[in-house]
Amino acid sequence: MMKIRRNQMLTIITLIVLVIFLYWLNAHRHQNGMLVSVLTKGVILSLVAVSMNLLNGFTGLFSLGQAGFMSIGAYTTAILLIPVKNLDGVYYMNGISPSIRAFKELVAASPQAVQILFPFFALLLGGLLAAFAAALVGIAVLRLKSDYLAIATLGLSEIVRAIFSSPQFDQITNGSYGLNKIPNFPVMLWGAIPSLITPFIIVAICIVFMVMLIKSSYGRAFKAIREDEIAAQAMGINLFKHKEMSFVISSFFSAISGGLLAMYMRSIEAKTFSITMTYDILLIVVIGGIGSVTGSILSAFLVTAAKEWWLRFFDQPLVIGGWHVPLFKTGFRMVIFSLLLMTVVLIYRKGLMGTNEFSWDRLIARFTKRRSAKGGAK
Amino acid sequence: MSMTTILQHCLTGISLGGAYALIAIGYTLVYGILRLINFAHGDIFMMAGYFMIFALASFPWPIAIIITLTVTTLMGIGIERAAYKPLRSAPRMSIMISAIGVSYLLQNLSTYLFTAIPRGYPEIPFLKQIFQIGTISASFVTLLTPVLTIILVIILMLLVNNTKTGMAMRAVSKDFETAQLMGININRVISATFAIGSLLAGVGSILYFTDRMSVTPFSGTLPGLKCFVAAVFGGIGNIPGAVIGGFFIGIVETLLVALGYSTYSDAFTFLLLIVMLLVRPTGLFGEKTVEKV
Amino acid sequence: MSEILLSTEHITMQFGGVVAVDDLNIQIEKDKITALIGPNGAGKTTAFNVITGGYQATNGMVTFDGTVIGENYPRAKMKKIYNGSYKTPYEKQVVNTPDKITRMGMARTFQNIRLFKELTVFENVLIAKHCHIKAGLFSSTFTLNRAEEQKMQDDTAALLEKVGLLENKDDISSSLPYGKQRRLEIARALATGPKLLLLDEPAAGMNPKETEELSAFIKEIKESFNLTVFLIEHHMNLVMEISDHIYVLDYGKTIAEGNPTEIQNNPAVIRAYLGDEEL
Numbered sequence: 001m002m003k004i005r006r007n008q009m010l011t012i013i014t015l016i017v018l019v020i021f022l023y024w025l026n027a028h029r030h031q032n033g034m035l036v037s038v039l040t041k042g043v044i045l046s047l048v049a050v051s052m053n054l055l056n057g058f059t060g061l062f063s064l065g066q067a068g069f070m071s072i073g074a075y076t077t078a079i080l081l082i083p084v085k086n087l088d089g090v091y092y093m094n095g096i097s098p099s100i101r102a103f104k105e106l107v108a109a110s111p112q113a114v115q116i117l118f119p120f121f122a123l124l125l126g127g128l129l130a131a132f133a134a135a136l137v138g139i140a141v142l143r144l145k146s147d148y149l150a151i152a153t154l155g156l157s158e159i160v161r162a163i164f165s166s167p168q169f170d171q172i173t174n175g176s177y178g179l180n181k182i183p184n185f186p187v188m189l190w191g192a193i194p195s196l197i198t199p200f201i202i203v204a205i206c207i208v209f210m211v212m213l214i215k216s217s218y219g220r221a222f223k224a225i226r227e228d229e230i231a232a233q234a235m236g237i238n239l240f241k242h243k244e245m246s247f248v249i250s251s252f253f254s255a256i257s258g259g260l261l262a263m264y265m266r267s268i269e270a271k272t273f274s275i276t277m278t279y280d281i282l283l284i285v286v287i288g289g290i291g292s293v294t295g296s297i298l299s300a301f302l303v304t305a306a307k308e309w310w311l312r313f314f315d316q317p318l319v320i321g322g323w324h325v326p327l328f329k330t331g332f333r334m335v336i337f338s339l340l341l342m343t344v345v346l347i348y349r350k351g352l353m354g355t356n357e358f359s360w361d362r363l364i365a366r367f368t369k370r371r372s373a374k375g376g377a378k
Numbered sequence: 379m380s381m382t383t384i385l386q387h388c389l390t391g392i393s394l395g396g397a398y399a400l401i402a403i404g405y406t407l408v409y410g411i412l413r414l415i416n417f418a419h420g421d422i423f424m425m426a427g428y429f430m431i432f433a434l435a436s437f438p439w440p441i442a443i444i445i446t447l448t449v450t451t452l453m454g455i456g457i458e459r460a461a462y463k464p465l466r467s468a469p470r471m472s473i474m475i476s477a478i479g480v481s482y483l484l485q486n487l488s489t490y491l492f493t494a495i496p497r498g499y500p501e502i503p504f505l506k507q508i509f510q511i512g513t514i515s516a517s518f519v520t521l522l523t524p525v526l527t528i529i530l531v532i533i534l535m536l537l538v539n540n541t542k543t544g545m546a547m548r549a550v551s552k553d554f555e556t557a558q559l560m561g562i563n564i565n566r567v568i569s570a571t572f573a574i575g576s577l578l579a580g581v582g583s584i585l586y587f588t589d590r591m592s593v594t595p596f597s598g599t600l601p602g603l604k605c606f607v608a609a610v611f612g613g614i615g616n617i618p619g620a621v622i623g624g625f626f627i628g629i630v631e632t633l634l635v636a637l638g639y640s641t642y643s644d645a646f647t648f649l650l651l652i653v654m655l656l657v658r659p660t661g662l663f664g665e666k667t668v669e670k671v
Numbered sequence: 672m673s674e675i676l677l678s679t680e681h682i683t684m685q686f687g688g689v690v691a692v693d694d695l696n697i698q699i700e701k702d703k704i705t706a707l708i709g710p711n712g713a714g715k716t717t718a719f720n721v722i723t724g725g726y727q728a729t730n731g732m733v734t735f736d737g738t739v740i741g742e743n744y745p746r747a748k749m750k751k752i753y754n755g756s757y758k759t760p761y762e763k764q765v766v767n768t769p770d771k772i773t774r775m776g777m778a779r780t781f782q783n784i785r786l787f788k789e790l791t792v793f794e795n796v797l798i799a800k801h802c803h804i805k806a807g808l809f810s811s812t813f814t815l816n817r818a819e820e821q822k823m824q825d826d827t828a829a830l831l832e833k834v835g836l837l838e839n840k841d842d843i844s845s846s847l848p849y850g851k852q853r854r855l856e857i858a859r860a861l862a863t864g865p866k867l868l869l870l871d872e873p874a875a876g877m878n879p880k881e882t883e884e885l886s887a888f889i890k891e892i893k894e895s896f897n898l899t900v901f902l903i904e905h906h907m908n909l910v911m912e913i914s915d916h917i918y919v920l921d922y923g924k925t926i927a928e929g930n931p932t933e934i935q936n937n938p939a940v941i942r943a944y945l946g947d948e949e950l
Contacts, residue, residue, distance in 0.1 A: 062471050140656050146470055147415050148655055151606060155648025158603075162645035176641075209812065216811040217801050217820065224798045227787035234723065234781075236773035236802025236863050245808055275599060279482055286475055331490030338483035345476045346464055355789070 007360040026196045038305045040199055044260045046300035047203045049284040050293050051253035054210055056282075057291035057355070058219065059246040060226030061142070062150045064278050066254050068157025069130040071273035073255025074262035075164055076126035078179040079172065081119060081263075084108050086181040090174065097171040119186040123202070123259040130255030131248045133160075138247045142240060157278060165270035178269025185263050199260050206253050211293055213249065222246050283341050287351050295353030302352075311336060382513045387636045388629060389516055393589065395628025396523035400530065400582030401605035402612070402620035404575030410551040410615035411571050413470065417477040418457055420602015421484035422576050426450040426583035427499065427593035428492055434500040447580045454576025455569050463565065481599075488595040496592040505588050523585045524625075530578065531621050538617065543570050551615060600644060604631075607651040613664025622662065674701040676867055676899045677722070677777075682731035683755030684717050684923075685745075691717040693923040694757045695731070699867070699916075704893065704900040706910045708934075709920035710943060715903045716782055718920070719871055723779050724769040730755055732765075735777060736866065740767050756924075774802050778865035780856045782872045782903075788845040792836055792855055795844050797827045799862035827862065833895065834858045834888075850881050854888065861896060868892075870902040874909050882906050886913050911935065919943065 029036050048066055055061045084104050087096050107118055141152045164173045173179070185198040193201060213219050221242050224232040233239050262268050288299030314333040318325040344351055356362075401423055408416045429449050433442035461480045465473045505519040538544035546567045549557040558564050586601070587593055608627045612619025627647055634643040654661065675698050682695040692714040699705045707715050720726045722733055724741065729749055733741040744760035745753040767775075778799075787795050800823040806816030814820065831837045834854055839847060844855060853873060860868060873889070874882045886909045893900055904910045910917065911931040919927040919934060921943040927934060934940055 056471070062474065141652060144655055144659070147413070147474055148610075148659070150474060151415060151603070151610075152648075152652050152655055154603065155607070155651050158648050159645040162641050166641040212814070213808070213812045216808075216814070217797075217804050217806070217823065218808050218811050220794060220798050221801045223790060223794075224787050224801075227789060228785050230725075231781065231785035231787065232798075233769045234773060234779055234785075235799040235859065236770045237798075238768070238770045275603075276485075276596075279478055282475065282478060283482070286479075290471070329490070331486065331493070334486035335483070335490045338479065338486045341479045342461065342476070342483060345472065345479050346461065349468070349472060 003361065010360050022197050022200060023194075026194045029196060034309055036196065038309050039301070040196070040264055041261075041308070042301035042304040043200050043203045044257055044264060045281065045284060045304060046297040047206055047260070048254050048257035048281050049288065049296040049300045050207050050210055051250040051257065052281050053285050053288075053290065053293065053296045054214070054222075054253075055246055055250040056285060057289075058214055058226060059222040059243060060229075061243060061246065062146050063153040063247070063250070064150050064275075064282070065153030065157045065251075066281050067273040067275065067277040068153075068160035069134065069251040069254040070258030070261065070277070071157075071160055071164060071268075071270065072130040072133060073123070073126035073258030074268050074273070075173055075179070076129055076255075077119075077122045077259035078182045078262045078268055080104070080122040080125070081183050082179060082181050083183065090179060090181050091171070093177055094170045094175070100172065116186070119183070119263075123256055126259045127252040127255045130258075131252040134248045134251035135244065138244045142243045142247060154275060154278065157273070158275070161270045161273055164273075173270070176270065178267060178271075179262075180267030182262050182266050182268070184266070185260070199264070202256070202260065206256055207293065207297070210249070210253065214293070218242070218245065283337075286341065287344050289351035289353035289355060291355035292351070292353035292357055294358035295351060295356075298358075299352055307333070307337060383636070386514050386516075387632050389514060389520055391629035391632030392625060393516075393520040393523040393628070394586070394632055395625035396527035397582045397586035397589075397624075398601070398605050398608055398628045399527050399621040399624025400578045400585070401601065402608040402624040403531070403534065403617055404579050405606045406609040406612070406614055406617060406620040407547075407571045407575050409609065411547065411554075411568060412462065412473070414462065414473050414477060415606060416575075417474070417602070418461075418480035418484060419575065419579060420598035420600075420605070421481045421488075422450060422454055422457070422598070423579040423583045423586075423602060424593065424595065424598025425453060425484060425488060426580040427587045427597065428488060428497070429580075430584055430587070431497055431500060431593065434502070439502045443584065446584065447577055450580035450583070451573050451577045454572040454579070458568060458572040463568075481602075485595045485599070492595065494595055496594045499587040499591050499593055502588060517589075519585060519588045526581070526585070527621065527624075530581065531617065534574065534578075535617060543567065547571060604644070604647045607647050610651055610661055611654050613661030616661065616663045619661055619663040673703075675699065676701045676736060677901065678734050679718075679722065680732045680734070681755075681757040681761075682718065682721055682733065683729050683753075683757060684714070684721050684726060685729040685749065685752075685754060688752060688754065690754045690923050692721065692728075692920075693755050695920070695923075695925060697918050697925075697928075699899060699901050701899050702893075702897070703915040704889070704902070704913050706914040706917045707901070707903050707920060708905070708907075708910055708917060709926075713920040714923040715920055716871055719779065719869055719903060723777065723869065724767050724772040727766055729753065730757060730761065732761055735772070735775065738775070739763075739765050740772055740775065741765055770802065773863050773865075776864065776866040777869065778860035778863045778867075779869040780853075780860050780871055780873060782875065784852050784856055786844040786852060786856060786859070788843075790844060791841050792844050792847065793827060793831065793840040795855060795859050796830060796862045797823060799859045800827060802863055830858055830862055834861075834892070849876060850884075853877075853885070857888075857892070861892065865898065867899045867901060870900065870904075872903050872905060874904055874906045877906075879908075882909050885909065889913055 025032060025036060048070060052066050055063045079100065082090055087101060107114065137156055141149060141156070144152055163169060165176045167175050169175065185195040187193060187195050188198050188201060221232070221237050224235065224237060225239060225242060229239060284299045284303050285296055287303060288295030311333045314328060314336055315330050316328060318328040401419065404419050405416060408414055408419070426446055429446045430442060433445040437445065457480055461476045462473060465476055505517065505522070507518045509516055509518060509521065538547060546557070546562045547570065549560065549562060550564060550567050604627055605624060608623030609620045611626065612621070612623035630646065631643045634640065634646055677699040679695050679697050682692055683690065684692040695718055707718065709715055717726065721728045721741065728741060728743050729745050730743060730753070732739060742761050742763050742765040744762065787798065804811065804819070806819055810816050828837065831840055834857070836851065836855060836858060839851065844852065847855060857870070857873065874885050877885060889900060890913060892898060914931055917929065917931060917934045918925055919940050926939045926943055927937045929937070
């Protein structure tokens with residue numbers, strides 16, 4: 001009991017520290033541009049990584065369609081949120097479909113409250129569209145077994161990409177020109193939460209939902225399917241129904257993450273959501289540990305920080321005392337990264353966390369053990 | 379569209395299909411034995427393109443071709459040894475992730491070594507010679523590809539059906555464990571499979587890129603996935619099936635591009651895959667398997 | 672004669688040209704223990720799979736608790752190569768997936784134990800309770816079904832106590848010793864609240880002492896859970912000790928049925944197990 005109390009206290013303190021830190025970061029965002037962008041991208045990727053993990057790690061469905069569902073979210077958010085005054089500039093080649101323009105003008109003319117909530121509505125709509133698409137295709141592809149499912153979902157994501165970049169839809173998606181002038185994250189609670197912190201709040205809500213789902217009876221049924229489909233079915237679990245649930249929910253949150261990514265990047269094109277994107281997310285999930293939510297979150301931040309920040313120097317030519325260090329040039333960072341991934345896959349198969357979740361007890365145990373081990377050595 | 383243009387496109391399609399067929403065989407062989415989608419296969423094909431560029435820079439073409447094919451084959455075997463062999467007893471998802479990892483590594487490695495800028499593929503003079511048949515004109519490579527593909531497939535079928543290694547390969551693909559108990563050296567058979575698959579991918583690469591004229595680190599991804607679809611379409615594990623699948627996808631893709639639906643040509647392949655998996659998961663020529671409870 | 676809980680009529684299961692089960696007609700009385708025996712490859716597990724919905728029979732009908740849960744007749748290609756001995760086709764097609772049949776009150780175990788290996792003993796049993804959940808996905812996620820969830824947990828603990836696995840409740844199920852894994856699999860099946868329990872070789876791989884404990888255990892749960900039991904078994908001592916009625920299968924065909932004494936003296940059964948004397 002005391003332990004539970006202590007852990008709750010520690011969690012609350014950590015959360016408060018995090019919130020204070022975020023507000024501090026918001027105040028000093030101009031000096032810490034790199035930190036802000038790494039944390040924002042990290043938090044957005046952690047959402048899609050957790051939703052991929054819900055499918056791959058908890059339900060045992062090896063799906064590679066994340067990028068496709070993200071693009072549905074990203075495009076919906078972008079199309080709805082590009083300001084009316086920028087429409088002609090963005091759709092300079094083919095113009096925008098009149099009905100979308102009319103709808104956007106209607107929103108722009110509506111009361112303040114509607115306009116404040118509209119970005120959230122756009123995100124939600126993106127999620128719902130992706131969930132709907134997932135529900136439809138799920139009926140077909142969820143009957144497939146492991147690797148066939150992987151390749152079919154990968155194919156689906158390519159189909160989505162082809163549709164978004166096709167000239168037939170260029171009045172909606174602007175075809176291969178992509179969309180830009182997407183507004184930044186909205187503020188929340190009349191400005192009490194600045195736009196920098198908004199993605200953190202949204203992602204936190206989404207991840208908490210998924211964690212609660214995993215802990216619920218339905219989450220346990222998902223795990224049963226992962227462990228042994230035939231036994232799960234013999235225990236009265238409707239395989240299709242539960243797989244479909246997991247697939248739809250995962251797609252919904254992937255799309256939310258895609259919408260946030262569109263707000264973060266300010267411009268998107270269909271190429272952004274290619275197979276490489278799915279592989280990048282898979283890499284995060286694998287490094288974090290397949291079947292660990294905290295592992296995915298941790299790994300999303302670490303991978304993003306390493307890729308965009310800490311390992312940047314690998315891409316720059318390095319000269320030490322007049323000696324030109326070989327190997328260091330553009331692209332070296334990604335090679336190091338791939339090697340890291342292969343090391344995890346081949347040697348540290350469990351990744352950072354395995355199937356475990358973060359717990360204060362384990363962290364404290366680790367520190368006290370290290371200390372006592374040191375003491376013993378003396 | 380006139381008859382000549384249609385025939386012209388068909389010819390291009392058959393040629394593309396031939397290259398696809400050669401790559402698809404690699405997928406079908408590996409899947410037949412390891413039940414693994416070798417995601418790295420498309421990237422082996424891409425690497426073969428770069429090998430050819432460098433080999434041709436310093437050697438005459440016959441030697442360059444031999445060098446390219448040898449290095450590609452060795453790379454295929456090497457990848458299997460390094461990335462798949464240690465995971466033989468691991469869950470299937472791990473091996474698949476490892477394959478994706480290798481693909482990721484090869485792409486990043488080639489971006490690093492050769493940069494992401496497309497490299498011009500050298501012309502092998504006799505392959506580019508233009509022939510005029512009636513109103514249709516075609517380069518020699520367009521005519522050579524389907525013929526060479528068929529010849530290679532026939533040789534491969536003879537090997538699989540008549541040699542000891544071929545018999546071992548068939549045994550392993552039927553039942554991995556039992557084959558092992560019967561004293562078949564599994565690792566040798568798997569190496570042989572990867573060698574054959576990579577060799578054919580190397581040949582396919584030369585034919586494909588001679589027509590396409592440039593290589594980038596990502597030019598293996600989509601052809602790779604399409605060829606996997608071709609293998610599934612024909613019935614995975616079935617060599618003639620993969621060949622027919624390859625030709626089919628090559629021809630349809632070319633026709634779609636000719637009709638102005640080029641953005642949909644990739645999507646079509648995947649749509650074909652999904653429909654095929656739903657209607658006839660075993661492919662055109664695959665055998666039906668019953669899962670034991 | 673008492674009530675019939677499960678009956679099969681003319682069940683034939685054909686894989687390509689192989690007839691695994693041929694014209695199987697069995698009747699399982701309520702509150703009794705019925706056994707299905709026969710040499711290896713006689714088609715016993717196939718019969719189980721047809722009854723529980725894993726396979727759709729090529730021909731025949733399964734009735735459980737007054738409802739037809741499976742019915743089929745040979746169609747299309749199968750019609751041409753149909754080899755079973757009962758030819759008059761049924762007309763309807765009734766298909767139920769295994770999960771639905773489980774929810775109707777029929778639970779099973781597997782020949783080669785199929786536990787949720789990485790999960791704990793407690794979770795294994797708790798998951799089986801999920802099939803009767805009333806709360807939807809959202810109310811369950813937001814823990815709005817607290818009473819139901821609490822009841823599921825309490826029932827699981829009570830069940831584990833009854834089968835003597837409560838002290839192992841937090842162990843990973845695959846780390847249990849073999850005998851306990853078997854017991855856990857039975858407990859998991861019981862958690863779905865079955866009327867009929869199907870056991871596929873529950874004593875496989877057990878020594879005589881363990882087998883004896885198992886037969887006591889089966890009798891015990893039969894009484895305390897008001898079960899009807901249908902089992903496949905090779906251990907003759909166990910079968911003869913606990914069964915009320917026995918069916919003998921060989922090469923897919925029923926060659927004998929009766930009570931244990933009748934079966935022990937049946938020449939056809941002896942022949943099937945020991946072979947013909949005149950060779």
